[in-house]
Amino acid sequence: MEQLRIGNRFIGDGQPAYIIAEMSANHAGSLERAKEIIHAAKESGADCIKIQTYTPDTLTIDCNNHYFHIDNGTWEGENLYRLYGKAYTPWEWQKELKEEAEKVGLDFLSTPFDNTAVDFLEDMGLAFYKIASFEMVDLPLLSYVASKGKPIIMSTGMATLREMKEAVETIFATGNRQLALLKCSSVYPADPADMHLRTISDMKKEFGIPIGLSDHSMGSLSATTAVALGANILEKHFCLSREIENPDASFSMTPEEFKEMVTHVRQTESALGRPMYGPSEQEKSSLVFRRSVFVVQDIKKGETISEENIRIIRPGYGLHPREFNYVLGKTCTKDMDRGMPLTADAVENYLTFREATAGDEKLIFDWANEEETRKQSFHTEPIPWENHREWFAESLRNPDRHLYICYHGETPVGMYRLDREEEGAFEISYSIAQEYRERGYGKAMLSAGEALLRETHPDAVKLTAKVKKGNEASRHLFVALGYEEMETEEFYSYSKLME
Template sequence: MSGPGTASRFTVAGDDPFIIAEIGVNHDGRLERALELVHSAASAGADAVKFQWFDPRELLSSSASLVAYQREAGESDPYQMLSRLQLSSDDMARLISCARGLDLQSIVTVFTPHLVGKAMELSWDILKTASPDLINRPLLEAVDGTGLPLLVSTGGSTLHEIQESLSWITTNEPGLLHCVSSYPTADQDASLGAIRVLGETTGLPVGYSDHTTALETGGLAVAAGATILEKHITWDRKAKGPDHSSSMEPDDFSRYVAFARRARQMVGGFEKSVAPSERAVIAASRQSVSALIDIPEGTVLQRKHLSTMRPGNGVPPAQLDSLVGLRVLRTVTSGSLISYEDLQSESDS
């Protein structure tokens, strides 16, 4: 895709946006539900599915706490919440296999360097870091060292922090995901204009990790320059859990994907050119130089003889003044187009 950022491994055929169905923890710690969501993502037309891999014992200190949206979802303890939402390494292997069988790429967000090593024991296609870990240098250096394609979320960060984090990634060219770390994200906070800023500043492929509730946001992000979209999906927005309420159910996600791909078609190639479908209309509706009155054979043209009329397959209006002073070789009736073949310069007579 031309425009903000550069082409990358995160684009697909026809420059369509690379669309990630973020299953995250919406499987509720159940492999069977995770597998169902992988199938839902494939049916909706996603390009990839993403999961989160964490170990609460490594991730949470004794002073860790819940954030507001997690408490509002009914959670009371961060350790219990994450423990309930874990999947095993064997579960992850099953999910990768399922995704591959459905022609989906598999992505995992890792939260600690130790899990980067465990992730490399499986066959993930892409690694990702979450927004809070943008400033986590040890983790970024660990994922950078794997050689796998890397996505970096940027929610809650400044441009300076993003640029600093990129200086730690030396062997990889990551894709950046603009993100707003509020769940759900209000329309006035979506800040889709930042997509172009990130692309122009870094030269990297840039996408949007979408936490809004609107079906149209993905398409709007594509129009703003996003080449990657990430959207949470769930089996039930009313289910108990931290992310269900800001996610999309399968039917809505299918519409979201379709609208985003349609938006990409409508955006085109970030250039101004004549579409093939316009050519016949332009030829019929542009104007050409015409005779304002009957012009007898042998007349030397004056401005008063000339006007413009449709269609546009004759002398262009911009050339009208250049015809003044030329001699008419045959009678041209009022309302007829004048062609160069009808004219002779005085020097040729």
């Protein structure tokens, strides 16, 4: 999906919802109140303050016949010309309001309703434009706004899919593709039951651009639901108080309500998170309550592992239950007492190696970018794909580097790397896939790696390794395997002479 850029901010999937506070007529004719609204919007969590740029004469004509009378809804009984006279924001205020918004750190947005308004806003240096639902069908106006080459956010109230496509094509025909659309119900206030918010997801598939909601309903339910459905932008009318009489007050949010809505939206975004499988950080402590393979009868070193001496039980410190059948009939490498978890290092020939090939590029990339792996690495930032591809290709070409994929059975569980430092000396680096950690795989891998080195490099005389400070699991592992430890300012170094 394309993203929209407003200044240094990107709007689209993967970004927080962009929240617009629509001032509209809520200034009720007072410049000072308009400035207060800007400050209150900032304090309430808005990203942007929006006004409207029109006069009664740019929207309609002064005519009193029945065509120009409103017969229902919030403004029933009003004449269009008189209504717009009450609601408009004087143009002589607008530069000052833009400066006030910029001073408090809010983006400033306006809706032009004719070409003269566009020209006025261009002279004022407006960074992006809003198109109202009722003006979406004014294709010459859309073309003129788009010709300025700036981002556009367009409401789509009442529009058929054909009308939406026509409007989008009109804008794109100018060469300007900086566009977002807002689902909108052009009723004031709108009934959530008549808003059909699932249209947001459909619009995203249809247009491939950011989609949001221009919300005229009361409360924050529709806004938070829209975010859950993927809305990238939210627009809500904003007032200091609904007691201040003006044409838009009855369906506008007060600062307290708006702030609560922003909180709900951000909580919703946090709860949505990202596609993720496996335990969350909070769940990790509960992994110990899973079942795993445990010793239920004492096993002596050299004895055979069988259904009589191991079982799948709680807690979860032993091998994964899927390994139960795999270890049956294998030899135990050390004495194991009843009640001890069966771990990989206690099973003879549990792990095997094969040399890495070009087809392992993505597998190793995914392991390298696991959260815990990055945390324990000397460079903690995620590794970009292109950087990894270059490193991996060079590693396969380098005669002094040997990359291995470590397996148990047919399942890859980690990577083992040997780098020749000098004649007969090799540095070890290894990583274990997240789900196999703390199950003895590290010790089994390093032990099996020593045997592999003896087989492939009979001239090897020494193994070395470096461990980042704070990585206590790896530190204890190397010490347990007989490596000599030396502490430096940033890491521990290890060395071991081959026997």
